Amino acid sequence: MTLQARPLRLSTADAGFEAAFQARLHWSADTDAQVEQAVTDILAAVRARGDEAVLEYTRRFDRLDAASMESLQLAPAQLKAAFEQLPAAQRLALETAAERVRSYHEAQMQASGQSWSYRDAEGTLLGQKVTPLDRVGIYVPGGKAAYPSSVLMNAIPAQVAGVAEIVMVVPTPGGEKNPLVLAAAHVAGVHRVFTIGGAQAVGALAYGTDAVPRVDKITGPGNAYVASAKRRVFGLVGIDMIAGPSEILVLADGSTPADWVAMDLFSQAEHDELAQSILLCPDGAFLERVQQEIDRLLPQMPRAEIITRSLNGRGALILTRDMAEACAISNRIAPEHLEIASQEPHRWEPLLRHAGAIFLGGYTSESLGDYCAGPNHVLPTSSTARFSSPLGVYDFQKRSSLIEVSEAGAQTLGRIASTLAHGEGLQAHARAAEMRLKP
Missing domain, CATH: 3.40.50.1980 (Nitrogenase molybdenum iron protein domain)
Known part of the structure; x- marks a missing residue:
């Protein structure tokens, strides 16, 4: 036809x-009700039984009869070996793409990723402290197709931002590992890789298990089950977006x-x-x-x-x-x-x-x-570009306000705070400011 x-x-x-x-x-x-119920059951099992549940679902969905979680974690040497065994053209393409992505996100870091502060006329210090997340999880699809580019786009900005540990999960149905994906993890500086996928992988990253460390944020695309799981664990961990x-x-x-x-x-x-x-x-x-x-x-x-x-x-x-x-x-x-x-x-x-x-x-x-x-390919979809942005180093950082009030500043700010706190009926707030006022 x-x-x-x-x-x-x-x-x-x-x-x-x-x-x-x-x-x-x-x-x-709207996702199918069956997907929602299946994800609910998987996340509940992973939260309650940890590695045991992850192994069970990996056997069922990825057809991997793994005896332990250790057999599902890839050593850095395996990632390096995958890179070294690639054809020369693929190695060069991967390294060149990674360098361009890294250069772009380093420029992004210099523009917006630094702490800053200043002092006002009374000597009070005000500013913002920018710090990287401690640990992030990146989900890389691995069913119908392999996406080494997703590894670069998720891991490199996290690395540039200064994240201490990057944990990657990637399903390998039937045990088939894509060497280009593993090589990309090596080039991008991923620290730990587990060959697990689906809602159970999202649950393992969000809740933590004996083998899989709990992360602070999960990024990366996936199918309806992955998207539903990310939506459900949001709040316990951060997520990039629901694509x-x-x-x-x-x-x-x-x-x-x-x-x-x-x-x-x-x-x-x-x-x-x-x-x-x-x-x-x-x-x-x-x-x-x-x-x-x-x-x-x-x-x-x-x-x-x-x-x-x-x-x-x-x-x-x-x-x-x-x-x-x-x-x-x-x-x-x-x-x-x-x-x-x-x-x-x-x-x-x-x-x-x-x-x-x-x-x-x-x-x-x-x-x-x-x-x-060079710019990130993880982008807002479904008209959400009206209010959201591409994935970037800022997604792997958090900002803390810095305030150091001088003695002179406490006299000015204390009176303002006292007035507003009394207006809100919060007397302890007012007293805390008033105690620092000079008679």
């Missing part, structure tokens, strides 16, 4: 555009080759059938050329069925009145990945307020950001 990918064609000039546009954007983040399906939005003025744009739409559609790929363009003829390239290129893609389902179910080619209107619609969508496929990307970038990552110009494919450009 010949596959046909037909993204929905819309025009902002049509009377029914708004309703059709909203329907195409809609995606329910939805992958998204790409391309703003095109018609100057970028149509086959490049079609392939960029494919780059997200191939993730899964719920991924969303949208093209906004004021040139109707260009939209038609992109559709022709979709038809031509689709049969060449190994994941053509997934791409077809994604584009037919959630994709759209939208004709806009002009590029300014395209930018306004993009702000409403707040996409995970936003490409400006234009000869004048810096003309339109100031109009764009909401996006996880912005890719400027025709040569900047989203896939470069996924692997090796």
